[in-house]
Amino acid sequence: MSIRSERKEEHLKLAQMFFNKEKYNSFDQLHLLRPALPETKVDPTILGSKMFGQNVSAPFFINAMTGGSAASKQINQALGQVAQQQNIALALGSASILAKETDQLDSFMVARAEDPDGVLIVNVNPETPISAIKQIIQELNADALQIHLNTIQEIAMPEGDRDFRWLDSIKAIRTAIDLPIIIKEVGFGLDQTSIHLLKVNGIEYFDVAGSGGTNFAQIENARNASDVSYLEDLGLPTVVTALMAWQEQVKFFVSGGVRNPLDILKGLALGGKFVGISNVFLQEYIQNGSTGLDQLITNWKNELAALIAVYGKKDLASLVQIKKYYDLPLKAQIDQLL
Numbered sequence: 258m259s260i261r262s263e264r265k266e267e268h269l270k271l272a273q274m275f276f277n278k279e280k281y282n283s284f285d286q287l288h289l290l291r292p293a294l295p296e297t298k299v300d301p302t303i304l305g306s307k308m309f310g311q312n313v314s315a316p317f318f319i320n321a322m323t324g325g326s327a328a329s330k331q332i333n334q335a336l337g338q339v340a341q342q343q344n345i346a347l348a349l350g351s352a353s354i355l356a357k358e359t360d361q362l363d364s365f366m367v368a369r370a371e372d373p374d375g376v377l378i379v380n381v382n383p384e385t386p387i388s389a390i391k392q393i394i395q396e397l398n399a400d401a402l403q404i405h406l407n408t409i410q411e412i413a414m415p416e417g418d419r420d421f422r423w424l425d426s427i428k429a430i431r432t433a434i435d436l437p438i439i440i441k442e443v444g445f446g447l448d449q450t451s452i453h454l455l456k457v458n459g460i461e462y463f464d465v466a467g468s469g470g471t472n473f474a475q476i477e478n479a480r481n482a483s484d485v486s487y488l489e490d491l492g493l494p495t496v497v498t499a500l501m502a503w504q505e506q507v508k509f510f511v512s513g514g515v516r517n518p519l520d521i522l523k524g525l526a527l528g529g530k531f532v533g534i535s536n537v538f539l540q541e542y543i544q545n546g547s548t549g550l551d552q553l554i555t556n557w558k559n560e561l562a563a564l565i566a567v568y569g570k571k572d573l574a575s576l577v578q579i580k581k582y583y584d585l586p587l588k589a590q591i592d593q594l595l
């Protein structure tokens with residue numbers, strides 16, 4: 258197995274080891290005001306949305322995780338199957354490995370084979386050669402491209418990148434690629450200055466991927482001979498980074514630490530167009546297979562529709578109008594940062 262494939266398999270094992278479904282995070286410190294008399298009726302049909310011009314059945318999706326190793330291939334096949342059955346979007350894990358190891362293409366292609374017509378999003382790092390990105394997009398018939406920014410993860414890895422001058426590469430990708438481009442973090446959040454810089458350089462979509470769920474400093478620390486656990490607390494909480502994206506008036510997705518349908522509702526109420534879920538879905542698949550994950554997503558759709566009615570709303574577009582209030586520690590961060 259190559260070093261890159263081995264790393265992906267280690268990430269998978271450690272993401273499972275550190276998984277904590279009940280982990281407290283910023284969603285717990287954000288509250289939505291609920292009317293006792295909402296005058297609404299539960300209607301699951303209101304969840305349908307358009308993502309990059311295509312119909313999807315829900316405002317949430319499976320976010321980037323796997324590809325580039327044997328275990329990843331099996332997972333991508335299952336995720337493709339579930340995404341197809343549920344008609345929700347699927348982002349695959351980083352395909353940058355394909356620039357050097359073309360034999361790993363299969364581990365991504367399996368998802369498209371299972372989900373020929375669904376919304377499929379390819380993910381790369383900013384330094385992936387444009388020729389490789391073009392090829393991956395073409396092979397997978399991708400609908401959008403995610404570029405991940407992951408400075409903390411890189412410095413937590415002894416073998417990680419040490420040069421973070423990425424803007425020119427992102428601009429070059431923007432010019433060369435004729436697909437929607439989403440800039441995402443990997444669980445440490447996007448700050449407002451970076452969102453602004455990317456916005457003025459032509460980036461239209463953002464996935465805030467804040468802290469509160471999977472923590473790549475913790476994962477990399479477990480792979481590192483020296484102790485870099487101090488990096489674990491450097492993330493911007495998902496609610497804070499989402500408020501920053503809202504202030505920048507960009508189109509954004511909310512992700513990082515989403516555990517249940519109430520967190521999804523909160524992400525949509527913060528102005529997210531879609532909400533991304535990674536490890537909670539992965540661990541459901543690992544524990545209960547694709548049938549379990551499929552059932553979980555069915556349940557979440559029904560529960561989300563019920564919550565929307567309880568909060569007095571009849572469509573997705575009006576969720577941003579729900580009155581929000583914050584616990585004091587989160588309010589203090591918001592007051593200082595926004």
Ligand SMILES: Cc1cc2nc3c(=O)[nH]c(=O)nc-3n(C[C@H](O)[C@H](O)[C@H](O)COP(=O)(O)O)c2cc1C
Pocket residue numbers: 268269272320321322323349350351380404405441442443444466469470471512513514515533534535536537539
């Ligand atoms: C096993 C695993 C692999 C991941 N691989 C990638 C990746 O290749 N590219 C990427 O942008 N994010 C990757 N992520 C990060 C997720 O997309 C997401 O930003 C992060 O896990 C926070 O979301 P969560 O709390 O819902 O897990 C990975 C996450 C997990 C759990």
